[in-house]
Amino acid sequence: MKARIAVHRDFKIGTIDDRIYSAFLEHLGRAVYGGIYEPGHATADEDGFRDDVLELVRGLKAPLVRYPGGNFVSNYDWLDGIGPKNERPVRLDYAWKTTETNEMGTDEFIRWCRKAGTEPMLAVNLGSKGFTEALAMLEYCNHPGGSYWSDLRRKNGSAEPHNVRIWCLGNEMDGPWQMNHRTAHEYGRVANEVGRAMKVFDPTLELVACGSSNHNMPTYPAWEAEVLELAYENVDYISLHQYWDNWDDDYLNFLAKSVPVDRYIQTIGGVIDYVKAKKRSKHNVYISFDEWNVWYHTRKKGVSDGDGVNWAKAPSLLEDAYNFEDVLLVGCALNTFIRRSDRVRIACIAQLVNVIAPIMTQTGGPVWKQTIYYPYYYASLYGRGDALNVAVDVPTYDARVADDVPYLDVAAVRSRDGGTVAFFMVNRHPDEALAIDIDMAGFAPKGIAEHVLIAHPDLKATNTVANPDHVSPRIGDGISVIDGRVKGNLPPRSYHLVRVSV
Template sequence: MADQNRAKVTIDREFKIGEIDNRLYGSFIEHLGRAVYGGIYELDHSTSTEQGFRQDVLDLVRELQVPIVRYPGGNMVSAYNWEDGVGPIAERPKKLELAWRVIEPNYVGTNEFADWAKLANTEVMMAVNLGTRGIDAARNLLEYCNHPGGSYWSDLRKSHGYKDPHSFKTWCLGNEMDGPWQVGHKTADEYGRLALETAKAMRLVDPTIELVACGSSNANMPTFPEWEATTLDHTYEEVDYLSLHQYYGNRSGDSANYLAKTLEMDQFIKTVVATCDYIKAKKRSKKTMFLSFDEWNVWFHSNQADQEIEPWGIAPPQLEDVYTFEDALLVGSILMTLVRHADRVKMACMAQLVNVIAPIMTETGGRAWKQTIFYPYMHVSVFGRGTSLQPVVSSPKYDSKDFTDIPYLDSAVVWNEENEELTVFLLNRHLNEPLDVSIDVRSFSSYQLNEHIVLENNDLKAVNTVQHEAVRPHSNGGASLDEGMIHAQLPKASWHVIRLGAKRS
């Protein structure tokens, strides 16, 4: 095989990037479209629990092993009164939800979502409204959720049937406040001041919480990265994370360029890290700011359909992207990018989890099924726990419309020392040719090759539907291990998970 079709990866147990926080594989549920109503909640569904949670959806969420879910928004949170979603359901008001221009019936609120999260074996990343509201509503919500009792809001929770506090650990201080589309949009100084004072008040209620400040809504915002610098100038010592959001799409139909978009994501993360470290130096601080990439995914397929939806319905089908095999390849690359930045990116949320730009889709009254992007998300979530190792990669490269020197081989490596497991994630970006890959794992001489999972399809535009799953992985990858070297041929445009473990006698 010609050199342009050969790649090499060297892995060593000493090449540590950092420990992976399991919350790197989080997701997001917003009161948007059919994410809640018809997604996680459908009272009359044949599989539903007594509370109305779809068991078939819960089964798929547990299969993904989602560690944390951001809630209740998103754009929706910036005009949301949390009090509307607690207390007897029959007494809750139906409200105009301004972000997505629908009617919010408030059948599901804070307590119901806490119940759902327990069933899904996940934590809640709670967001507070810093658009139309501020310090008072935020500290009251925290008191309602986390205070044991003996105060007005905690006792109100008890009267609603929840004796024990929810003890939510992670809280987002608003959402995308840099965006002119946001209800209550603010300048960086306005947001920074409000976020600082809200953080201080919330920590007085519960000093154990972690707080996430809003970064830029995407890397193309005209205020990026000045927004980050100004916001952190106010909040640096009072918050624990800064958020990043970014969505990707292939509107031009240029697949080679599309699969390179994670180079852009990598630069986005590096720029935010540099900005955080600049403020750290400016303040002479000893504290390191971590990142929460709490909205990311592919989002473009549904844009036209969303423009045609009539306003003020209840749970219309919004943002229901139908994902292709090509999208699954990019999602795998996004996840590998997050793993390679595990020293600073500690949390991340695929947006969203069900029906709305999601790995899980449902029919109202019918079945749930896995979109193409379900599989790389599941693979990295399940097998990507441990220490991120830095792979040393030699790969042929190509140029595209927006990028140069794009490696055909994308990779990430996770070592779970406790379980004695090593997982190598690989993506062949080449659209026409296989890649012959050699992986040096002599540092793990006591390990054996256990599995080689492959996601491949000759049609980049193949999709999964409720009737037919055209894109699904198999375990017939054919990798071999000999004297500390793994050899594998990666078919054109394919995703791979190579798993090693300690030899068993």
């Protein structure tokens, strides 16, 4: 099977916002307690943060980490998580039916971000709380001093403001599962009023309004249209969320699930353009795809995702063991964000540690990389620069979720220094290798700077604490520059990073 690919030096989608390689941490299961925070662990620092986890997070170079939720935030009082730890209340978390000790809160998370080399993306509660609480949290975090809330922060040990630049106005408020779920009209009015006040405090803040929880919601895409009608001038992003499953163990259909995501982004981009035109506005709103991942393994095994937990403290929830098959879909999803980087400016893999995450820990024990760590890692490291238009001529197949799915999924990024072009490629075909022929017009390719291959004979192979490198990248071969073109073969069911010197 053959695949012809063409890129041109002068034809680009645009400059990628590095924040599409961001992540998410929620007070859910062992994401925080037993994940990033475990006092008494052999690697714990003076703040109780696991340094072995920090090391892997630093390696990902995630520009943002969204916190504290998620469903958790819609019944969360941020005041519970500040001040002396021995005075903080223990609360019941109604989102996940667990008990929240509030040992970790806003100040601790900011300190963790600084150590992790990332920036905070904080969510305010617009479910059970509202305008007053959101503005108090903003003032606490960002005002230098001389006011009640900023002086309280200083009293709590943070003399300098946290300077949080990006704020989420609630979470998944379209979802009936959300604490104090709202209609689009109710939510749009609240988001507009809170957003307007936040912009009065600091017009340079970036604000994310809640979009659809997934593209199968009955209110999609009317929800986005109504929310933006009400709040357009006071928000900068509309959020999209999507999780993928493979309940029926259909490999080709599973690998096709990144295709509807492209349509999802395109549709909401059209909604944004419609509202902007209707309002005769000069303001631009972009997409924050701030929850995405594969999520079904624990559910498939009948493991609870919240029901019947009996208010336990940091139980093991949603701890999907990712396999090699998931590597391929995650690679395709990241390629989609690169190709749609004119619309998508922020994207957060959900989540970062233990809970549907690329990083896993054993309480009191080691940390290891899940299979999906690797495509995320390579995209974050080498997917920064200019996204190039890619033309692909390759055979296709029809799946239940989409027709004409190309067997080759590819995105291309020219590095900031202009010295390399990175091709992120997934051969979806279950049985056949793909012979690729890449025309790099205007680039004059010199050679292959790096070729990384992820492949495994068993689609269901996972990494475990006993065998943490079972699925891992290796040096690829068989791709070279011949007569000014990049040529070679991609084995079936394989992920590739090919960096070409130009």
